[in-house]
Amino acid sequence: MAYKVIIAGGGTGGHIFPAIAIANALRKLEPQTEILFVGAKGKMEMEKVPQAGYPIEGLEIAGFNRSNMLKNILLPFKLLKSLRQAKNILTRFQPDAVVGVGGYASFPILRQAQRRGIPTLIQEQNSYAGKSNKILGRKAGKICVAYEGMDKFFPADKLLYTGNPVRGAITESAVTREEALRHFGLLDGKPTIFAVGGSLGAKSINEAILPHLVEFVNKDIQLIWQTGKPFYDTAKSAAAAFATHVKVYEFINVMDFAYKAADTVISRAGALAIAELCVVKKPVIFVPYPFAAEDHQTQNALSLVHKQAALMIKDGEAQSRLVNEAFSLVQNKALMDQLEQNIAPLGNKNADMTIARAVLGLIK
Structure with a gap:
């Protein structure tokens, strides 16, 4: 019909x-x-x-x-x-x-x-x-x-x-972790963080990461960083000296690769991001966008935080806390396992x- x-x-x-x-x-x-x-x-x-x-x-x-x-x-x-x-x-x-x-x-x-x-x-x-x-x-x-x-x-x-x-590209993805890491020019066996601020990027997440790029190299932690268009040039030139560990993208079309490569994700708390993270079962630190209508991103994030399925940092605290929390999470296997276990049943x-x-x- x-x-x-x-x-x-x-x-x-x-x-x-x-x-x-x-x-x-x-x-x-x-x-x-x-x-x-x-x-x-x-x-x-x-x-x-x-x-x-x-x-x-x-x-x-x-x-x-x-x-x-x-x-x-x-x-x-x-x-x-x-x-x-x-x-x-x-x-x-x-x-x-x-x-x-x-x-x-x-x-x-x-x-x-x-x-x-x-x-x-x-x-x-x-x-x-x-x-x-x-x-x-x-x-x-x-x-x-x-x-x-x-x-x-x-x-x-x-x-x-x-x-x-x-998206079917995520629910039906068959990419392996090795293939995903190779796609981004990263090495297997090193902790990897994926930072994403939605399709347009997130100013507070980007500005929180920028001063800490040298620490990714010092701690031997890899970063896949989707900045969005407005911040891309700034991030790209700042990261040039740390290219072994920090990979900068304006927009990532193959999100299934980025999720698969990551041990931990830093993300805004839009509904789509949450739905995807539940399906791919990733430990995540949410930084909700505070100006979303009725502050709905904070409500979205809290619904997972209350189930011990995610961590959350307020937008205004990202500068002082975000990168250190991400470093400690990616090095805390027990907490990552707990978050993964609790987020998995929420995926649909x-x-x-x-x-x-x-x-x-x-x-x-």
């Missing part, structure tokens, strides 16, 4: 990669399904979605800027314009269902779909629901969640506990298929 589905949202890799995983799962279940993505103009989904083989349309929408209030002056006009654009897209495409994965672009299209009585599904990735999803949740057909206790944000009868979708490799079935369940 040729169903038509819109998947809306984006802004960061944390929204885009799960959305693509859901699209791929829909195609596995119903190969004739026609899928259209809707994103925000100028955001990374406009590039990443076509690379994955799907069409995308962009809305002129921006998020609420918490750090610079002046930038919010045009927000009401952008919202009205994006609602008009969303209406036109729905009229043209005539979807059977609309899926929202979070990010700026999901609100206008789901809002307009609900006004027309088109079935909608929300994929709420975080442990603390954002304002948009709370509003949309009242009329959504299904709400797929990754954390317990989400009935404090949404109607309990609509909730489906699915976990967050993880089939979230994409469960969500895809729920989408089709709204149509059939």
